[in-house]
Amino acid sequence: MVDFERSAASLQIPSRSNCKPPPPMPKKWKTKLIHSDAHIPEGFRSLSIPVYRGSTVLFPNAASVQDTWDQYEVGYTYGLYGTPTTLELAARICELEKGFRTFITPGGQGAIALINFTFLKAGDHILVPESVYTPNRKFAVQVLRRFGVEVSFYPPTIGGGIDSLFRNNTRLVWCESPGSITMEVQDVPAIAAAAHRIGATVVLDNTWSAGIYFDAFAHGVDITMQALTKYVGGHSDLLLGSITVRDEAAYQRLGSTHQLVGCAASPDDCSLALRGLKTLAVRLKALEDAALALACWLAERPEVELVLHPALPSCPGHEFWKRDFTGSTGLFSIVFQRQFTQPQVLRFVDALELFEIGYSWAGVTSLAVAYDFHSTQNRPDYGHRIVRLNIGLEDIDDLKADLAQALDSMK
Numbered sequence: 001m002v003d004f005e006r007s008a009a010s011l012q013i014p015s016r017s018n019c020k021p022p023p024p025m026p027k028k029w030k031t032k033l034i035h036s037d038a039h040i041p042e043g044f045r046s047l048s049i050p051v052y053r054g055s056t057v058l059f060p061n062a063a064s065v066q067d068t069w070d071q072y073e074v075g076y077t078y079g080l081y082g083t084p085t086t087l088e089l090a091a092r093i094c095e096l097e098k099g100f101r102t103f104i105t106p107g108g109q110g111a112i113a114l115i116n117f118t119f120l121k122a123g124d125h126i127l128v129p130e131s132v133y134t135p136n137r138k139f140a141v142q143v144l145r146r147f148g149v150e151v152s153f154y155p156p157t158i159g160g161g162i163d164s165l166f167r168n169n170t171r172l173v174w175c176e177s178p179g180s181i182t183m184e185v186q187d188v189p190a191i192a193a194a195a196h197r198i199g200a201t202v203v204l205d206n207t208w209s210a211g212i213y214f215d216a217f218a219h220g221v222d223i224t225m226q227a228l229t230k231y232v233g234g235h236s237d238l239l240l241g242s243i244t245v246r247d248e249a250a251y252q253r254l255g256s257t258h259q260l261v262g263c264a265a266s267p268d269d270c271s272l273a274l275r276g277l278k279t280l281a282v283r284l285k286a287l288e289d290a291a292l293a294l295a296c297w298l299a300e301r302p303e304v305e306l307v308l309h310p311a312l313p314s315c316p317g318h319e320f321w322k323r324d325f326t327g328s329t330g331l332f333s334i335v336f337q338r339q340f341t342q343p344q345v346l347r348f349v350d351a352l353e354l355f356e357i358g359y360s361w362a363g364v365t366s367l368a369v370a371y372d373f374h375s376t377q378n379r380p381d382y383g384h385r386i387v388r389l390n391i392g393l394e395d396i397d398d399l400k401a402d403l404a405q406a407l408d409s410m411k
């Protein structure tokens with residue numbers, strides 16, 4: 001466990017008294033509004049991590065002023081690079097993912113963009129899985145191509161065969177395992193080994209595993225990102241992302257781009273995420289149990305052709321989940337039998353009473369969203385028949401009853 005007081009001390013947070021002793025001159029009330037001499041008792045200790053807000057950071061003297069982003073090196077310089085609350089969250093994510101350092105971004109998509117801006121330049125080539133989170137795909141197509149980066153997509157189950165897609169300018173290989181909506185589990189070690197043979201960097205969207213159930217760095221990944229919005233936040237009320245690196249070189253490159261892109265995260269949101277971390281273990285266990293129970297139950301229903309849950313053999317890449325993951329979480333998809341029309345699938349979603357309809361996932365409320373892959377290139381032939389379910393913390397029997405009545409309503 002990271003000791004907050006100890007880590008804050010090691011970062012040399014200047015105390016008010018170190019920075020500026022109270023001025024001896026008498027003050028008018030307006031001045032006192034800004035430079036108060038009021039005193040309160042010292043020594044407060046509680047179990048919550050304080051929310052340090054701040055853009056300006058005070059320096060002890062004129063000579064020590066500097067604008068350097070690496071606060072681990074020089075102490076605190078500017079709120080953009082993180083207050084102690086932000087850095088505490090970063091240090092804890094880094095500890096859980098067993099990386100070298102972590103950056104916090106204002107959202108998961110912000111983390112994706114920052115990684116691409118840092119590690120790519122015009123003339124480079126990037127490989128992205130076809131199953132990637134749609135805004136990640138769109139960033140590659142709509143932004144990276146505009147800046148002269150060559151973008152290719154690859155089948156998520158390609159494994160070591162990815163080497164046939166390498167070019168002499170391939171710099172970055174994205175992985176997302178399991179993939180968004182279609183849930184393919186990737187052979188990340190094989191992809192990483194191939195990428196490293198040509199000196200390319202491997203980056204993984206590790207959101208589904210919460211950075212817990214897949215040890216990315218032990219499986220060859222160089223950089224991980226997570227939407228902390230999901231399991232770490234856990235209550236659908238914040239947006240945050242993280243980027244964790246395995247070495248100092250990547251840390252330096254990311255840090256300077258983070259500074260120039262200026263993507264500061266709110267300390268208030270970081271404080272909510274720190275609170276979320278405290279209950280992550282119990283939430284993950286409950287969500288895993290409930291999702292597995294419901295996935296197995298749905299697999300037996302005649303309306304369902306396929307359950308895309310990584311822990312079930314029906315999910316593409318299930319063997320890699322079994323080999324590489326230590327658990328599963330609460331998000332999976334189902335594919336209805338071919339005879340079901342789109343209106344019937346939509347009727348199923350609309351008939352659900354406990355499952356709400358909405359984007360994002362990993363909160364305490366069960367959610368259902370229907371997708372339509374008819375016009376999406378290179379996705380499996382699921383058409384309009386795929387529905388993604390986020391399992392929440394409601395009673396499993398109630399969720400089962402809700403799914404049963406919604407399935408009945410399709411007929």
Ligand SMILES: Cc1ncc(COP(=O)(O)O)c(C=O)c1O
Pocket residue numbers: 106107108109110133180205207208226227228229239240241360361
């Ligand atoms: C797999 C995955 N990665 C990244 C993101 C982006 O996260 P955020 O919503 O925090 O920008 C999402 C959001 O849905 C996601 O599902």
